[in-house]
Amino acid sequence: MSKPPKSGLRDRKRIDTRARLEDAAITLALRDGLEQTTIHAISDLAQVSPRTFFNYFDSKDSAILGVRHAELLDEQVAQFLEETDITDPIEAVVALLLSIFDSPASRPTIREDRLDLIRRHPQILASQFTQVTQTRGRLTEAAETLLSRDDRFARLPSRELSDLAEMTMDICGSGLRIAMRDAAIDRAHAQTHDLEQRAHALVRNLIGHLR
Amino acid sequence: MSKPPKSGLRDRKRIDTRARLEDAAITLALRDGLEQTTIHAISDLAQVSPRTFFNYFDSKDSAILGVRHAELLDEQVAQFLEETDITDPIEAVVALLLSIFDSPASRPTIREDRLDLIRRHPQILASQFTQVTQTRGRLTEAAETLLSRDDRFARLPSRELSDLAEMTMDICGSGLRIAMRDAAIDRAHAQTHDLEQRAHALVRNLIGHLR
DNA sequence: GCGCAAAAATGCACAGTATGCAAATATTGA
DNA sequence: TCAATATTTGCATACTGTGCATTTTTGCGC
Numbered sequence: 001m002s003k004p005p006k007s008g009l010r011d012r013k014r015i016d017t018r019a020r021l022e023d024a025a026i027t028l029a030l031r032d033g034l035e036q037t038t039i040h041a042i043s044d045l046a047q048v049s050p051r052t053f054f055n056y057f058d059s060k061d062s063a064i065l066g067v068r069h070a071e072l073l074d075e076q077v078a079q080f081l082e083e084t085d086i087t088d089p090i091e092a093v094v095a096l097l098l099s100i101f102d103s104p105a106s107r108p109t110i111r112e113d114r115l116d117l118i119r120r121h122p123q124i125l126a127s128q129f130t131q132v133t134q135t136r137g138r139l140t141e142a143a144e145t146l147l148s149r150d151d152r153f154a155r156l157p158s159r160e161l162s163d164l165a166e167m168t169m170d171i172c173g174s175g176l177r178i179a180m181r182d183a184a185i186d187r188a189h190a191q192t193h194d195l196e197q198r199a200h201a202l203v204r205n206l207i208g209h210l211r
Numbered sequence: 212m213s214k215p216p217k218s219g220l221r222d223r224k225r226i227d228t229r230a231r232l233e234d235a236a237i238t239l240a241l242r243d244g245l246e247q248t249t250i251h252a253i254s255d256l257a258q259v260s261p262r263t264f265f266n267y268f269d270s271k272d273s274a275i276l277g278v279r280h281a282e283l284l285d286e287q288v289a290q291f292l293e294e295t296d297i298t299d300p301i302e303a304v305v306a307l308l309l310s311i312f313d314s315p316a317s318r319p320t321i322r323e324d325r326l327d328l329i330r331r332h333p334q335i336l337a338s339q340f341t342q343v344t345q346t347r348g349r350l351t352e353a354a355e356t357l358l359s360r361d362d363r364f365a366r367l368p369s370r371e372l373s374d375l376a377e378m379t380m381d382i383c384g385s386g387l388r389i390a391m392r393d394a395a396i397d398r399a400h401a402q403t404h405d406l407e408q409r410a411h412a413l414v415r416n417l418i419g420h421l422r
Numbered sequence: 423g424c425g426c427a428a429a430a431a432t433g434c435a436c437a438g439t440a441t442g443c444a445a446a447t448a449t450t451g452a
Numbered sequence: 453t454c455a456a457t458a459t460t461t462g463c464a465t466a467c468t469g470t471g472c473a474t475t476t477t478t479g480c481g482c
């Protein structure tokens with residue numbers, strides 16, 4: 001029910017086009033800078049029309065970060081909720097946020113290149129978790145689900161749980177953002193596991209200091 | 212040194228134009244919706260050319276929220292740092308974030324109208340603290356200064372302090388955002404004092420639950 | 423293979439955002 | 453009043469994003 005990965009020519013082509021667009025966006029942004037990279041140039045390199053670009057992504061930043069349209073995001077989030085068994089709220093939400101960056105890549109270095117871009121243009125990360133309303137709303141819901149799996153949150157009033165979920169998402173996003181920035185500077189720590197650990201540590205350190 | 216408020220005709224006009232633009236942006240966004248409100252219409256109502264709009268604001272959202280250009284923001288932040296004597300990190304950073312919304316208004320209800328808009332279009336808040344890189348960087352610096360006034364943070368390594376400052380800003384922004392959303396729903400709690408209290412409570416509640 | 427239906431890509435038009443530049447206009451202070 | 457300076461404005465330009473109609477491609481039953 002969650003993901004029947006059809007494999008007709010049509011679907012393979014769609015996946016391939018998507019990967020080419022992500023690839024092109026990252027390549028050009030790395031080469032020419034974020035501002036200088038236009039939808040036109042991206043589409044050109046990916047060998048599709050500029051109009052087609054918008055059939056796959058909402059914006060330039062979305063393409064660079066590999067963020068999907070609402071429906072695809074829903075699928076992905078639902079799958080994550082189904083599969084994960086992390087119970088600690090911080091760890092679960094960090095994993096959720098990280099999961100939306102995973103995407104079928106056309107080349108192996110795409111993940112590292114993304115981190116490079118983040119290092120050069122931190123603002124694309126800043127906007128990521130908060131800018132897109134739909135994304136944010138969907139992720140807040142998911143965070144709420146994750147939180148309710150923990151005893152500490154399970155019995156709270158719905159409204160309070162909702163507020164806590166949103167804030168948890170924000171603070172985990174904040175930690176993840178910083179962890180990714182660090183990772184972009186020092187590629188030795190760019191592995192997913194390291195990123196997660198670092199993000200957890202940052203969030204917990206903050207909580208420790210503020211209480 | 213911080214603010215010699217010149218009062219020549221030129222300066223009075225500039226301040227007035229700014230207020231008229233903010234006013235027009237909010238009025239129209241409330242009347243027609245955020246998407247439907249164009250720079251053209253705003254400029255029209257404020258009786259300046261569309262080109263002039265961009266001499267005062269970077270974008271539509273900036274006008275609605277009354278966010279200043281980088282230089283003006285710097286002034287405002289510096290003044291806040293000079294004047295405030297709040298030592299609690301959470302309270303200080305919440306106050307800092309709230310302070311950037313203060314602006315000379317052309318009519319008394321502008322603050323309430325802003326909250327109304329936030330209720331109808333929560334996304335303009337979501338982008339506010341995180342979208343603009345310059346704003347974010349400047350605010351992080353300021354938060355760092357504020358944190359360093361607290362014993363718990365004063366002796367930390369610079370890098371750690373910087374990370375904590377950024378995350379504190381994020382979490383306070385998160386709490387403030389929710390507090391403002393609530394206030395927009397229930398105007399009885401729209402006073403600055405209530406907003407601050409509510410934001411503090413939200414942040415502390417989160418910390419309590421996550422530790 | 424054939425041909426029809428569905429899906430995807432495309433071209434085009436359009437509205438809006440944003441910036442640079444130079445000309446026009448207004449304000450200041452001597 | 454005059455010249456220096458700041459501000460406003462018009463104009464040109466580039467880019468983002470969306471709707472719609474058309475064309476091309478793919479899937480599938482025959």
